[in-house]
Amino acid sequence: MTTVAPPTVRVKKGSTTSSGGRSGAVAWMVLPALFMFIAFGIIPLLGVLFLSFTQWNGIGEIRPAGFDSWRAVLSDPGLPHALWVTFLIMALSWLVQTPLSILIGVFLAAHKRYRGLLAVLYFIPLLLSSAAIAITYKFLLDPNFGLGPGLGSDLLTQDWLGNGTLALGVVIFVVSWQFIPFHSLIYQGGVRQIPLSMYEAAEIDGAGRVRKFFSITLPQLKYTIITSSTLMVVGSLTFFDLIFVLTAGGPGDATRVLALDMYQTGFRANLMGPASAIAVILVLVGLVLALLLRRLGGGSSGDSQLEGA
Amino acid sequence: MATTLTQGPERTEHRRAPSRSSARRRSLLRLNWFGGALGWVWLLIVMVPVYWIVITSFKTQSNYFAQNPLAPPTAPTLDNYRLVIESDFARYFMNSVILTLGTIVPAVLISFTAAYAIVRAGRNSRFLRGVNGLFLMGLAIPLQATIIPVYLIIIRLQLYDTLLGIILPSIAFAIPLSVLVLANFIRDVPNELFESMRMDGATEWGTLWKLAFPLTRPALVTVTIYNGLGVWNGFLLPLILIQSPEQRPLPLALWTFQGQYSINVPAVLASVVLTTLPIVILYAIGRRQLLSGLTAGFGK
Numbered sequence: 138m139t140t141v142a143p144p145t146v147r148v149k150k151g152s153t154t155s156s157g158g159r160s161g162a163v164a165w166m167v168l169p170a171l172f173m174f175i176a177f178g179i180i181p182l183l184g185v186l187f188l189s190f191t192q193w194n195g196i197g198e199i200r201p202a203g204f205d206s207w208r209a210v211l212s213d214p215g216l217p218h219a220l221w222v223t224f225l226i227m228a229l230s231w232l233v234q235t236p237l238s239i240l241i242g243v244f245l246a247a248h249k250r251y252r253g254l255l256a257v258l259y260f261i262p263l264l265l266s267s268a269a270i271a272i273t274y275k276f277l278l279d280p281n282f283g284l285g286p287g288l289g290s291d292l293l294t295q296d297w298l299g300n301g302t303l304a305l306g307v308v309i310f311v312v313s314w315q316f317i318p319f320h321s322l323i324y325q326g327g328v329r330q331i332p333l334s335m336y337e338a339a340e341i342d343g344a345g346r347v348r349k350f351f352s353i354t355l356p357q358l359k360y361t362i363i364t365s366s367t368l369m370v371v372g373s374l375t376f377f378d379l380i381f382v383l384t385a386g387g388p389g390d391a392t393r394v395l396a397l398d399m400y401q402t403g404f405r406a407n408l409m410g411p412a413s414a415i416a417v418i419l420v421l422v423g424l425v426l427a428l429l430l431r432r433l434g435g436g437s438s439g440d441s442q443l444e445g446a
Numbered sequence: 447m448a449t450t451l452t453q454g455p456e457r458t459e460h461r462r463a464p465s466r467s468s469a470r471r472r473s474l475l476r477l478n479w480f481g482g483a484l485g486w487v488w489l490l491i492v493m494v495p496v497y498w499i500v501i502t503s504f505k506t507q508s509n510y511f512a513q514n515p516l517a518p519p520t521a522p523t524l525d526n527y528r529l530v531i532e533s534d535f536a537r538y539f540m541n542s543v544i545l546t547l548g549t550i551v552p553a554v555l556i557s558f559t560a561a562y563a564i565v566r567a568g569r570n571s572r573f574l575r576g577v578n579g580l581f582l583m584g585l586a587i588p589l590q591a592t593i594i595p596v597y598l599i600i601i602r603l604q605l606y607d608t609l610l611g612i613i614l615p616s617i618a619f620a621i622p623l624s625v626l627v628l629a630n631f632i633r634d635v636p637n638e639l640f641e642s643m644r645m646d647g648a649t650e651w652g653t654l655w656k657l658a659f660p661l662t663r664p665a666l667v668t669v670t671i672y673n674g675l676g677v678w679n680g681f682l683l684p685l686i687l688i689q690s691p692e693q694r695p696l697p698l699a700l701w702t703f704q705g706q707y708s709i710n711v712p713a714v715l716a717s718v719v720l721t722t723l724p725i726v727i728l729y730a731i732g733r734r735q736l737l738s739g740l741t742a743g744f745g746k
Contacts, residue, residue, distance in 0.1 A: 163563040163650045167577050170560035170621050177596060177618030178584055184595030195597075237484065244485040257733065258489060261496055264725045266679030268697040269718045272704050273495055276711050284498070287515035318492060321485075374588040378681035382701060396590055403594050404686055412594055419591040427586030 182420065188413035195407050206410035216415070218390060219398040223422070225305065226394060227373040230312045234369060235362070238317050242324025243354060256325075259318035267315070271382035274311050301391030304384050308392055311383065312376060320365050327361030328354065367430045374423050395419050503527070503716040510712050526716035530703075535720060537692060538699040542678055542721075545609050545695050549616040549677045554670050556617075557624035558662075562654050564625070565632040566640070578629075584622035590682055597686050607689045615683060620673045631665035632658055671732050678725060696721040 192202040210216055245255060262270070277284045278297035285293030298304050335353050344352065377396040380386065386393035386401065393401070399419060403412025494516075502510060503526055505519040513520065560577070568574045596615045605611035635658060643653045659666075684698040694702070700721055704714050 163567045164571055164574055166559035166563040166650075166654070167574060169556040170625065171577050171580075173556065173614070173618045174581065174584065174621045177599070177615040178589065178592070178621070179580070181592035181595035181599065181615075182587065184598065185592055188594060188598070237488065240480065241485045241488055244482045255485065255489065258493060260729065260733075262492055264675065264729055265718070265722055266681065266697045266700070268679070268681050268701050269721060272700065272714060273499055273718060275704075276715070277495060277498065282511060282711070284515050287513075314491065314495075317488065371586060371588060375590050377590055378697075381681075381685075382704075396588070399591070399594075400682075400686075409594055416591040416594060420587055423588045423591070424586055 185413050185416045185420070188409060189411075189417050191410055191413075193409040195404065195409050202410055206408075206414045210411045210414040210418075213411075215390065215393070215398065216418075219393055219395045219415075220418075220422075222305070222390075222392060223374065223394045223396075226308060226312070226376065226392075227370055230309045230316075230373055231366065231369050233309060233313045234317050234320055235366065237313070238320035238365065239324050239355075239358065239362070241317070241321040243328050243350075245321060245325040246328035256322060259321060261318075262315045263319055265315075267376075267378040268382050270311060270315055271379050274307070275383060278307065298384055299388050301388055304388060304391050308376075308380060308383065311379060312373070315379070316369070316372070320369065323365050323368075324358065324361055327358050331357045363430060363433060367427060370426050370430065371423055374419060374426075395422070499715050499718055502712050503719050505712045507710055507712060526710075526713040527720065529710075529713050530717045530720055533703065533717075534692075534699075535717070538694055538696050539720075539724075541609060541693060542695040545612055545616075546674050546677045548609065548613045549620065550670055550673045553617040553620040553673055554624060554666060557621050557669070558628055558659070558666065559654065560621070561625045561628035561632055562658055565629050566650065578625075581622045581625045585626065589619045593682060593686055596683075600687055606687060607693055609693065609695075611687045612680075612683045612695070616677050616680065620676070624669045624673060627669050628662060628665055631662040635661050667732050671728065674728070675725065 188199070189206050190201065190203060191199050192205065193199040245259075265273075275298070276282075280286070280294060280296050280299070283294075283297075285291075285295065295303060297307050331354065335357070336349060339349050339353055375396060376394065377400065380392055380394060380397055381400070384392045386397045395415060396419060399412050399415040402415060403409050498515060501518050502515070504522040504524070505513070506521065506523050506525065509519055509521065560581075564574050564578045568578060600606055600611040600615070603611070605614070639657055639661075640653060643657050648656065679697055680695075681697045681701070684695050688694055688698060691702075700714075700717055703717050707713050
């Protein structure tokens with residue numbers, strides 16, 4: 138703070154370089170954020186790699202253990218299963234959410250009259266905590282006292298959380314319930330930035346409604362789709378709270394995703410070494426997916442989309 | 447940012463030549479009756495559980511088991527709310543307030559100064575570009591994967607079972623997205639304004655507060671509410687870092703409450719309503735800015 142250069146010097150400098158060469162005078166402003174992010178973001182990130190080569194029960198001493206944890210984790214059939222469940226939930230929830238969000242987003246963008254009201258109501262699921270949502274659905278889907286038996290509907294009266302396939306379906310539905318409104322709003326913003334002249338030109342050429350949707354709306358939403366998909370895919374790695382409260386990974390291990398596997402191994406079985414190895418895998422999966430999606434975005438414009446430059 | 451650009455002309459257009467804007471609406475509307483139907487169906491799907499939570503929280507327990515689940519209570523009662531409030535709700539509520547304010551105020555402030563530095567001098571400083579790259583990388587990493595070392599660090603700092611122990615990592619987790627969104631908005635401030643501030647002899651620190659801060663207020667509100675939501679509803683960090691009941695924030699209390707009173711569904715749902723109510727009120731206040739900030743920040 139005290140090292141700010143006298144203004145006269147900066148005025149001179151500024152007159153020679155167009156966008157200011159005063160990095161010294163502002164650079165310190167980045168330091169508090171940098172410090173916090175390194176202390177509680179970067180160091181833990183490196184720490185998780187370090188801990189994966191140790192043995193620790195969460196309370197006692199941390200002892201080096203070489204590749205023991207890695208050997209244990211990689212030979213455990215639970216890992217490929219957890220990876221598969223994680224992938225399944227990611228892929229299916231993307232497949233359900235994306236088309237629905239695009240269609241609803243286009244609808245919201247066009248309807249001026251209802252748009253405000255709809256946007257307000259659509260946002261409600263985002264205000265509830267994942268824990269609250271999971272608790273609510275647990276009650277609603279109860280096979281004895283839930284919505285199905287209450288309404289006398291046999292179709293709704295299933296052992297929703299007691300059957301592996303159904304439980305997986307429930308997780309995907311609840312995720313969609315929670316996040317489709319958010320992604321619809323993102324698409325609404327995207328659609329509203331498509332130039333009107335494009336539709337007019339297409340109309341002159343005699344393009345129909347379906348044609349216009351597929352040859353104008355969808356291609357123009359390319360970057361919105363990539364942004365929204367990145368949020369969905371990377372976000373799906375962090376569905377911890379919802380699944381933890383809703384099914385706790387069950388029945389059996391039907392919904393035991395990677396993040397849950399990490400928690401159960403580390404904080405329930407007190408095996409912090411193997412849990413850290415799972416965490417490293419989780420980080421790698423996230424990074425690979427983010428890079429893949431960025432590649433899909435196509436070169437520099439995709440970069441600038443994410444960086445907002 | 448972009449919304450303010452498009453909204454202005456759209457509005458004047460609407461007044462001067464209504465045919466043009468309604469033509470746009472029609473052209474978009476016609477191709478999407480399917481999306482329209484879907485929009486209303488999805489609204490129903492969203493609202494039924496919300497409606498159910500609210501009406502059930504006013505039912506008596508026997509009422510809950512006897513009645514049609516979607517019918518309003520025949521004899522509405524506030525007993526459930528009384529039970530929740532008597533179960534130390536005020537304490538959990540205060541914990542959540544301290545936790546949320548203690549996180550978002552410093553997180554937004556340091557993200558704002560960082561974003562300002564990156565936008566103002568990032569072009570000429572390899573250091574700042576590097577820091578920006580580091581924050582962007584943070585967006586791609588599921589930060590939940592770092593909880594084991596975070597747990598270790600918090601124990602070593604003797605902060606286990608304290609709210610500060612949750613606040614510190616929560617601040618770090620909030621930084622990447624906050625910096626990204628705020629930097630996007632600061633970048634939109636015309637360069638001439640910065641130039642004229644400098645001509646007037648303002649320091650960078652002064653420019654930050656007198657120019658950039660007021661001009662990026664919508665973004666600040668967006669980032670504050672977005673992070674506030676995340677912290678208020680956060681579950682994983684309290685789960686691993688809090689042990690004693692009196693330190694619990696609301697989501698964790700909700701979860702244990704559900705374990706204790708799993709049969710008393712109306713009471714659990716009353717606690718769901720009470721934990722969400724403050725957020726609903728905040729949302730009602732900052733809604734306009736949040737929605738436009740989100741669509742402008744993400745929906746390019």
